[in-house]
Amino acid sequence: MKITVGVSNRHVHLTQQHLEILFGKDYQLEELKPIHQPGQYASKSFVTLETEKGILENVRILGPVREYTQVEISKTDSYRLGIAPPIRTSGDLKGSAPITLIGPCGKIFLKEACIIANRHIHVTKEEKQKYGWKEEVSVLIEGKKGGIMHHVYLKESEKSYFEMHIDTDDANAFCIENEEEVTIIDC
């Protein structure tokens, strides 16, 4: 079965409380453009990530605000920041890496906030049932630097656009680009 790839660059999700520390009281995220997942969007706002060993500027905030603050970076980014974030599903932040977020009005140090997102496919419960999928699948990528990605997590939500999300390291290693099609081969 074919599926479209969405390549996620490093980004941040924020709580309203953290957003206001970084950008000022009553600050609201503004939508730059929607992303495929229903209701979610790339905002017009950026933060700087800082650790003792490095910084990464112009990291985009995705909206809307969430119940938790989370920083998603690639392994390549983690070497620039000198931290070792675990490979995790969104929201699973226990034991994740510490990081400082800096905005125009303030900064926040978070003891647990930074992860490398696992490869995942957005699905509805109905899609999972229909295809007999359990926790994860494998995905075949064609091409001279092709191969198979194992442990592609099936991320279930009520409203979901059927799409596979990978980070920039996976995209660049396999030489695939946003909106390309790959093949689910294994349940």
Add this chain to the structure above:
Amino acid sequence: MKITVGVSNRHVHLTQQHLEILFGKDYQLEELKPIHQPGQYASKSFVTLETEKGILENVRILGPVREYTQVEISKTDSYRLGIAPPIRTSGDLKGSAPITLIGPCGKIFLKEACIIANRHIHVTKEEKQKYGWKEEVSVLIEGKKGGIMHHVYLKESEKSYFEMHIDTDDANAFCIENEEEVTIIDC
């Protein structure tokens, strides 16, 4: 069968003629430390890579000098430089990407010099025959971002240290490090 991984960061191979344009007449590469392939080494010298769209500084020269000048970068690097190098075996430079090399004494524009190296395993003819290998194999990588790398080219030479070479994009995507062991699964 297990094999050890060597992660290749971006690097340059030079002819003696090009070395002298960049570093001055009769310049000789000095060895910083040997690499596993017999007779080859990381030198103490660096160049800057330049295109119309970007630069990458401190790119190490590997020694000894060769019959051809070649620049090996990752897909991630290629976005920084705004070029689209093909995925190639070392020495196969026809139609490869243009790039400018800058040293302390001069610069050279090369119309065909820059590639993304294919994943490859260094083998002797005897090893290839012993295991019945043809042109390429597949390699299994364990772990949360594990999977299978297809099209791993078998690079035959008379004197060879049995090792798999991948670029930093592959290493970071699969979360593997230098000297880790992976498994050849397919001939």
